[in-house]
Amino acid sequence: MSLSLLVPTPTASTVYPRVLPERPMRAVLLGCGTVGGGVLDGLRNGFPGDVTVEAVLVSRHRRGRAPGRFFTEADSVFATGPRLVIDCLPDGELAERLLELALQSGADIVSANKAVIARRPDFAARARERGQILRYSAAVGGELPVLETISRIRGEGRAILSVAGVVNGTSNFVLDRLAEGASLDTAIRAAQALGFAESDPSADLEGRDAAAKLTLIARAAFGADPDCVSLEAIDAETQERVREAAACGYRLRQVATLKAGANGIEASIALTPRAPGDPLGDVRDEENAVRISCERGDTILLTGRGAGRDATAHSVLSDIGAVIEARCGQRFGQ
Ligand SMILES: NC(=O)c1ccc[n+]([C@@H]2O[C@H](COP(=O)([O-])OP(=O)(O)OC[C@H]3O[C@@H](n4cnc5c(N)ncnc54)[C@H](OP(=O)(O)O)[C@@H]3O)[C@@H](O)[C@H]2O)c1
Known part of the structure; x- marks a missing residue:
């Protein structure tokens, strides 16, 4: 994946307050399968934004998933106090519930989950009202903007x-x-x-x-x-x-x-x-x-x-870059 492609795409004119003096931005990743795995790799390998993944939610432990970083309980993941929640879970009640939790926590959200976002238009409306960023570029068109x-x-x-x-x-x-x-x-x-x-x-x-x-x-x-x-x-x-x-x-x-x-x-x-x-x-x-x-x-x-790991992860990473730019003023890739 070319890092030059990670430059956030300018969107309409919303300007969010830069409320996050702390850097790096603390993030959690919900789901680490095809898309989430690609996102985690991208964040570890050359992603230019200032972000750390504090915890990852998966359905089961397996080799290579460090205890203390990978959790099967959502409560443990949210207990890390994330400012950014990255949702790469499959469609379903769990994803819907955790996006609700993320909204209530005041975190910004990047989601690949087209089904939940389509079913719950109130999420975007509530995020807007509360000044939280909710981006979901990966939900439509893979790497296409x-x-x-x-x-x-x-x-x-x-x-x-x-x-x-x-x-x-x-x-x-x-x-x-x-x-x-x-x-x-x-x-x-x-x-x-x-x-x-x-x-x-x-x-x-x-x-x-x-x-x-x-x-x-x-x-x-x-x-x-x-x-x-x-x-x-x-x-x-x-x-x-x-x-x-x-x-x-x-x-x-x-x-x-x-x-x-x-x-x-x-x-x-x-x-x-x-x-x-x-x-x-x-x-x-x-x-x-x-x-x-x-x-x-x-x-x-x-x-x-x-579709696929790299194309979708690329879009999620672009959204993460846009959140960091909006909150921290960090510009990269230019
Ligand atoms: N794949 C694509 O090309 C693509 C493209 C655009 C958008 N999307 C969207 O991206 C999202 C993720 O898709 P994906 O293909 O990456 O799915 P996936 O490969 O099936 O990965 C799902 C991840 O969620 C975890 N998970 C599932 N159920 C869980 C539970 N009950 N508790 C905790 N963790 C759970 C899984 O844990 P384990 O690793 O332990 O199994 C896995 O890490 C979906 O909403 C999809 O619609 C996918």
């Missing part, structure tokens, strides 16, 4: 008309393997082996993961959640559709679309054949591509790695 770009466009006073993209790297990877002739089971196992898919891949395949991302994009682009989201799943029938698309030279893609119109904010996750040369058709494996259409006919296209 989707939310930052939308925030910048809006900060320039330009309206966003629609967003379309391949935002779920796992399903894209699976569709590519199906196109090569693999069975659905084999394709899913390959995605899991590479750390793109979780042990339960249903949220990716059913489109719920992409829908959660669209919700976060809608909040950034339109300031509101979609009024409706239609979903189409990758299932046993999909292989035949992949073959039909390939016979015409097309690729089947899980495409997420969002637009604001007379009927409100409409969102859909649909399997659609895309032609060669179409950036949404040309994304490979776990890559993502997002096209943002703004007023005056401007279109911005973002492409890059949308």
Whole structure:
């Protein structure tokens, strides 16, 4: 991972008080699997920001996890008095409860957890009210700065008309393997082996993961959640559709679309054949591509790695850098 990429992306105009004379910033890491492990490595190896990880929450002890640093009890982790909580837990009640606790503690928060953040819009609202920073760039688009770009466009006073993209790297990877002739089971196992898919891949395949991302994009682009989201799943029938698309030279893609119109904010996750040369058709494996259409006919296209350890950790690290910059005034990478 290139350290030059860790420069925090400027977002809209929020300025947070620099309330933290103490440095380094004391942080805790919730979850140390694919993403959390990448974040911990990044923080240990050359991350330019002034931050220490006091405690790490995991589900079980194992070799290489030093007692006194790795805990299986959240209370022990929060007892270290973190100023920054980095959430890399799977979706679920635990993550929701601990983000609630982090908010109550007054800590700033960086989260990769799109499902919880999408389900709990009150977290961002409460953080704003209380002057806490809550960033979740990694929740959308892996290493692609989707939310930052939308925030910048809006900060320039330009309206966003629609967003379309391949935002779920796992399903894209699976569709590519199906196109090569693999069975659905084999394709899913390959995605899991590479750390793109979780042990339960249903949220990716059913489109719920992409829908959660669209919700976060809608909040950034339109300031509101979609009024409706239609979903189409990758299932046993999909292989035949992949073959039909390939016979015409097309690729089947899980495409997420969002637009604001007379009927409100409409969102859909649909399997659609895309032609060669179409950036949404040309994304490979776990890559993502997002096209943002703004007023005056401007279109911005973002492409890059949308899932996996390094891409997602990179986004989390960028958010951590932005928190340190906001709180401590430490600038780096420039
Ligand atoms: N993987 C990606 O490409 C990607 C991309 C974007 C966003 N995300 C989001 O990032 C988050 C983390 O994903 P991941 O792929 O890193 O998941 P993961 O590899 O399954 O890691 C989850 C971590 O959480 C810990 N954990 C799980 N249940 C726990 C419990 N009950 N108590 C304490 N610790 C617990 C696990 O502990 P053990 O290590 O002991 O098992 C593990 O360290 C998710 O919200 C996901 O949606 C992932």
